[in-house]
Amino acid sequence: MHKYLVVSDTHGKDDNFYDVLDLEEPLDGIIHCGDFEGSEGRYALAANCPVYFVAGNNDFFSELNRELEFTFDGHKAFLTHGHNYMVSMDLDYIRSEGIARGVEVVFFGHTHKPVAKTMGGIYLFNPGSLSYPRQEGRKPSYIVLTTDDSGIINYEIKYL
Template identity: 80%
Template sequence: MRKYLIVSDTHGRDDNFYDVLDIEEPLNGIIHCGDFEGSEGKYALAANCPVYFVAGNNDFFSNLSRELEFKLDGHTFFVTHGHNYMVSMDLEYIRSEGISRGADIICFGHTHKPVAKIIGGVYVFNPGSLSYPRQEGRRPSYIVLSVDDNHEIEYEIKYL
């Protein structure tokens, strides 16, 4: 079983990220869905695995891509911050975009509210925010994604 951490919207407040690393390691990879506000270098150094970053709407000075598409463990990922896909209103636009790119897993952030569901055969993940959660209860959140040798997926929204 390979284990991946999906996080977003840390906004330069790094302590919770490091706490999650301590809780969840060892990891096979980390996906950060943007709004790290300059912490990407520190995160990459702290991680003992590959880290996939996309820049968010608050990553003004980042040269990182705003979108990534990649294959991992038999799945095609589309990762973006989400602000260009109206994710605060509805998930259909980002789901349609992911499908058009051949993705079966879509990861995004921006809303600071966690989502983990399958919509029309596509996994749609928003880990929420580790720094400024907006969902009821306002607990910092992230997602752990596990993929077995048959490429079957398990996922869980977790809270600090």
């Protein structure tokens, strides 16, 4: 089994990220959907695994890519912050982008509200925000994604 941590929208408030890292390690990868506000280097150094990071709309001086395609455990994925795909309105546009790119999994953030579901054969994962959650109850959220030996994706939204 492989285990991945999916986070987003930490906005320079790093304590919750390090708490989640302590809770969830060991990990096979960390996926951050942007809006670090300067913490990306520290997060990469703290990780004992590969990292997949993109810049968000508040990462003004970041040298990270705005979009990234990668493969994990045989699954092709697209990672973006999401603000350029109207994710605050609905998920149709980002799902269509995933289909156009030929991926199975789309990771995004921006809304500060967690989403974990499939739509038309595409997995859509938004871990919400570890710093400024906006969903009902306003608990900091993240996603733990696992793949088993046959490559099946399992996922859980978790809260601090």
